[in-house]
Amino acid sequence: MSLSQTCLHDNHVRLGAKMVDFAGWHMPIQYTSIVSEHNAVRERVGIFDVSHMGQIFISGKDASSFLSYVTTWDVNKLSEGDCRYCHILNNDGQIIDDTIVYTFSNQDYMLVPNASMISKVFDWLNLNSSNFEVNIYNKSEEFFCLAVQGPESLRLLRQYFNLSITPFKLIKSDNLIISGTGYTGEKGYEIMGPISESQNIWESFLEMGAIPIGLGARDTLRLEKGYLLSGTDFNGSQTTLESGYSWVIDWNHDFIGKERLLVQKDGEYKSLSGILLEERGVLRPGLEVYFEGEKISALTSGSLSPILKRGIGLSYLDLPIGTTVNVSIRNKQLKGRVIQTPFL
Amino acid sequence: MSEIPDNLGYTEDHEWVGPDEGNGVKVGITDYAQDSLSDVVFVELPNVGDEYQRGEVMAVAESVKAASDIYAPISGKILAINEKLEESPELVNESPYGSGWMVLMKPSEDRSALLDSDSYKNSLD
Incomplete structure (x- = not known):
């Protein structure tokens, strides 16, 4: 191809x-x-x-109620000129993509999905639009x-x-x-x-x-800054709560995936956490994370912070901030700490 | 255009071996290698006293994007490592044949497996 x-x-x-x-x-x-x-x-x-x-444009009489239904944010509350970051979820509350809703008027919006998700998002919007009077155009x-x-x-x-x-x-x-x-x-x-x-x-x-x-x-x-990378930090099987972005949810409206999130909210779940390496080294996606000698997770993202000059990474964990973990790099266990993102 | 000094020995994996200075040979990665890696942000070096066969992974150089294995260009024993690389891995980029050297080795074989500068240059084309 x-x-x-x-x-x-x-x-x-x-x-x-x-x-x-x-x-x-x-x-x-x-x-x-x-x-x-x-x-x-x-x-x-x-x-x-x-x-x-x-760039996907959504217009029509029901555009705001439609976008409220297919995103985690109540788009009815947005005013002309507002840009709002939110998630598009499947019926299980799992993130299909993260996007920004651009408000031109209460009948005219644009979404900016990630490159690899444009057609998936476009298809998902169309699939769920039957009860709404909207026009959806992919002008990417x-x-x-x-x-x-x-x-x-x-x-x-x-x-x-x-x-x-x-x-x-x-x-x-x-x-x-x-x-x-x-x-x-x-x-x-x-x-x-x-x-x-x-x-x-x-x-x-x-x-x-x-x-x-x-x-x-x-x-x-x-x-x-701890921002999510589509396809890397979420790949279709993590919810908004798990991603650590609960602030993108407006609970006072109905949206696809809400029921699952309501159930999850009151239970225990792993959430995406920052790991700051305390020894010299570079973190990479896929490196395994250990806690008290046991493998518990892997890094979704990892690199070296050019500003902090330390290894930084993200991983789905259920450990409190401050916990010491180990990251396995070339069969060596390097010490890291669970921290609240952003790193910087 | 990569710099390829005449007085060094080379491998196709882009390591160089310095001339025998009586107390062993210095080893590092070539200008071409540092340029391909781009910003070297971390170098993992072997322990002094370790012995390697030619072609074994001896060190790792990491850039922001990727980790690259560095192979022993000649069989031998590690006599010293360049400890400055711990604080300043960027020396590998700034001076790959100078202050960015990686280890000092005592070879246990002759240099016949190494490429001269012309052969190395041809291997890059």
Whole structure:
């Protein structure tokens, strides 16, 4: 199967990026080095091509009640211009995907699913829409998405668009959607629009000093903040409660998967926890976690925090914060501690 | 373009072996290897006194994204390790043939299995 390419694929190749297969897309993992790109976002400003992510538009009379039914959030409570992070669950309360709901009006919304989940989410929405008067369009192939992140990002927005943005709000400027969202924990925003405009914006932001950032640093940046990676930290068999994101649930409305979550809420369950390595080493997905000599879990995500210079990882555990665990790396048991994310 | 000094011996797995300085030979990874790995953030080195056969995994270099095994380029005994790499693994990137050396070995075989710089260069093409 040939790999998909974003509208900026050739730009990445020209910049000398190392390209990899990510969820069926030929994407830049790094342009120079993951650590320098990571630091550029924490200290200055970086730009990411995330045009592989999806854009699904939901409109119609019942759009808000439909989205409230298929997500963990009561979308009826959102106002025009609100962006809300939430989960789309199956009937067992397990996460199909995490997404942001963009509110254009109470009859007009957009969801941004992860690249590998676009068709699954689109099919799931259609499957559950029969009792609602809604139109659902997948426009993922028509849109680019650029994330501009870092302490200097807002200066570039003023410079280029003469605009400012508030976290978790969106503004429309001509045919562009600009939202105060991101996946790094830094100040920043994402710009979406028709792919014909992507070249100009990408080149202009590079000229203004934004550093191009690959998926490698995108992963270390999100992991330092404890953000979930679709397909890695959840893969269809974990609930929102287990993922540690109970704050994305509005219990005062009915939604697919709620019954299962209500039952689970009062019981015991493993939840996604941070592990900070206390010895030198790098954590990796799949490494086994031991408690009192017994194998109890494995890491879903793992890396080295370029800022903390320590191994960090995520794992489904039922141990209290502060518990000492061991992570097995090449047959050595290295000491780690269960901590509350974010790591940074 | 990778730097490949003339006076070193090489393996196809991208290790280098320094000239015999009377007190053993230094071993490290090549410029090509450090560039492929990108940011080296952790190096696991063997213990002094350990003995390795050529081709055995002797050390591990980890970048943010991946861990790479480093093989003994020559059979022998570990006389010393570069302890600076514990605090500063980035030396492997900055100076792969200099301050980023990994171990000092006392070889128990001759250098006939090693590639010279031209052969190593050809193996990269």
